Amino acid sequence: MGAERALQGRSLVNASDLGLEEYESLFALAESIGRDPPAYAEACRGKILATLFYEPSTRTRLSFEAAMLRLGGQVLSVADPGTSSVAKGESLADSIRTVAGYADLIVLRHPKEGAAQLAAHYSPVPVINAGDGAREHPTQTLTDLYTIRTFKGRLRDLTVAVCGDLRYGRTVHSLLRGLRRYPGIRFFLISPEELRIPEPLRDELAADGIPLTEMPEMEAALPQADVLYMTRVQKERFFNEEDYLRLRDFYILTPERLGLLKEDGIVLHPLPRVTEIAYAVDADPRAVYFQQARLGMYVRMALIAAVLGVI
Ligand code: NCD
Numbered sequence: 001m002g003a004e005r006a007l008q009g010r011s012l013v014n015a016s017d018l019g020l021e022e023y024e025s026l027f028a029l030a031e032s033i034g035r036d037p038p039a040y041a042e043a044c045r046g047k048i049l050a051t052l053f054y055e056p057s058t059r060t061r062l063s064f065e066a067a068m069l070r071l072g073g074q075v076l077s078v079a080d081p082g083t084s085s086v087a088k089g090e091s092l093a094d095s096i097r098t099v100a101g102y103a104d105l106i107v108l109r110h111p112k113e114g115a116a117q118l119a120a121h122y123s124p125v126p127v128i129n130a131g132d133g134a135r136e137h138p139t140q141t142l143t144d145l146y147t148i149r150t151f152k153g154r155l156r157d158l159t160v161a162v163c164g165d166l167r168y169g170r171t172v173h174s175l176l177r178g179l180r181r182y183p184g185i186r187f188f189l190i191s192p193e194e195l196r197i198p199e200p201l202r203d204e205l206a207a208d209g210i211p212l213t214e215m216p217e218m219e220a221a222l223p224q225a226d227v228l229y230m231t232r233v234q235k236e237r238f239f240n241e242e243d244y245l246r247l248r249d250f251y252i253l254t255p256e257r258l259g260l261l262k263e264d265g266i267v268l269h270p271l272p273r274v275t276e277i278a279y280a281v282d283a284d285p286r287a288v289y290f291q292q293a294r295l296g297m298y299v300r301m302a303l304i305a306a307v308l309g310v311i
Helices: 020-035 059-070 092-099 115-122 138-152 170-179 199-207 241-248 279-283 289-308
Strands: 048-053 074-078 105-110 127-132 158-163 185-190 212-215 227-230 266-268
Touching: 020 138, 020 289, 048 059, 048 092, 059 074, 059 105, 059 127, 059 138, 059 289, 092 105, 092 115, 105 115, 105 289, 115 127, 127 138, 138 170, 138 227, 138 266, 138 289, 158 170, 170 185, 170 199, 266 289
Parallel strands: 048 074, 048 105, 105 127, 158 185, 158 227, 185 212, 227 266
Antiparallel strands: none
């Protein structure tokens, strides 16, 4: 039985819900889909994906929907909770049980930590977590790792510098949990004091003996970094505007700073970007964040196909 077969019918709530073999089988499938998309154009014929997004999104929702459409399936979407029964006070458990009657697979984004776990508990069909508050965002990690594997040719023996809002950035939490399982990974965690990674995550990494250095400045890390992962300060998680504005421009990757990055290093960003990467950086071939967004669609195609058991 292939590892992708083992994914059939399963929910994905945390980056660590999948083993490394399952990651690899998804990446191999994503690669094969990317090489020959028409070969998969009918794979999900007759299947329906529901996207329930209770927080703003461009990439994640559209890339899931594009992924399903490119597999020949169909899509139902709640992109604005104000237009759904949530506005009437319906509980998530009830919404999920209802939508599960209409769709074969549910993709959920929700502002509350733990929402995806709750949804997976109540849902008779698989649920994919597309971000639950500041906690996790496992399909962004699939995207990130697939991008690193594509450009660096490996997921082991890498020095990864993660910069920005490490406290509230759910993509960061999932990325660290996904990557730490590969041998030879070393992290530089670059953030202002207030936005350091949450303590439980730091303890998890320390318990595994993962080499990590926390630092307030990016300069020292760049010459050693194979991957620089930039993130946005998560405005929506701040209690006051003043703190957000003070921290928003703490790091700006300019072409001058990029000059310090390893020559074969790559720059990732889950997007959306605000001010943390200057537009002038986009022209550098090491800036691969838009390619990353595209690769995310292929890896989501692989995930959908594997969870629905159509491959
Ligand atoms: C991220 C998210 O929603 O957590 N966006 C995304 O899914 N690509 C990152 C962010 O919003 O900063």
